Amino acid sequence: MKVIFVGLSNKLGMAPLASDSISGALIDEIIKDINEDCIKTNLVDFAPLDKNNKLRYPNQIEKDLGFISLNKTIERNNPCLIVCLGNEVYEYLGKKFINSIKIKHPSYIAVYRRKFREEYITETSILINSLIIKDFDI
Numbered sequence: 125m126k127v128i129f130v131g132l133s134n135k136l137g138m139a140p141l142a143s144d145s146i147s148g149a150l151i152d153e154i155i156k157d158i159n160e161d162c163i164k165t166n167l168v169d170f171a172p173l174d175k176n177n178k179l180r181y182p183n184q185i186e187k188d189l190g191f192i193s194l195n196k197t198i199e200r201n202n203p204c205l206i207v208c209l210g211n212e213v214y215e216y217l218g219k220k221f222i223n224s225i226k227i228k229h230p231s232y233i234a235v236y237r238r239k240f241r242e243e244y245i246t247e248t249s250i251l252i253n254s255l256i257i258k259d260f261d262i
Contacts, residue, residue, distance in 0.1 A: 126161045126203040127252060130194065131229075132212050133168035133182050140166040147209065150230035150245065157249035160256060163201060167213050169193055187216055205255055225255065 129151050131141050141148040141164035148164065155162045168182040168190035182190070198206065198221070206221050208214035210229035218224050233244045 126163065126201050127155075127158065127205045127207060127256065128163045128165060128198060128201065128203040129155075129207045129209065130213050130217060131164075131166045131209045133166050133179075133186075133190075134171045135179060136171040136173070138171075140164050140169070141209075146234040147230040150234060150241070151209075153245045154248050154252070157245065158252050158256070160252075163197065163203070165194060165197060167191065167194055167216060181212065191216070191220075205252065207252060225251070227251070 129141060131147060134140055135142075135145060138145060141151050143149060143152050151164060168186050170190075172180050172182045172186055174180045204223065206217060206224040208217050208224055208226045210232070211226065214224065214226035218226065227248050228244065230244075233241060237244070
């Protein structure tokens with residue numbers, strides 16, 4: 125079974141949900157707990173920057189363009205579950221894929237709710253495991 129974790133956009137010069145990023149490190153811990161084949165990606169596969177070269181939220185056109193590539197990844201991998209990181213991603217993908225769920229964005233936990241980090245990992249892992257249909261040999 126495959127699980128696809130989808131963030132909003134890349135950070136400049138980094139892979140999607142890179143292990144050395146705040147969000148990527150938390151997702152890596154969740155992936156260890158769920159013990160499934162997982163893919164980490166973003167809705168927008170580049171870093172949208174403002175006129176001052178600061179990361180900004182992607183606009184609708186950027187999301188629509190990014191979705192073309194993301195949709196190919198989803199079709200190619202046929203995941204059992206798509207985990208949307210935060211509201212922005214879920215509002216865009218949740219309407220398109222019935223097998224998608226929303227979790228709190230890991231950077232929110234890492235920055236504003238640090239003392240709940242372990243609880244977040246455990247509860248998110250349990251949720252994802254409960255939604256994955258396991259194949260059992262009978």
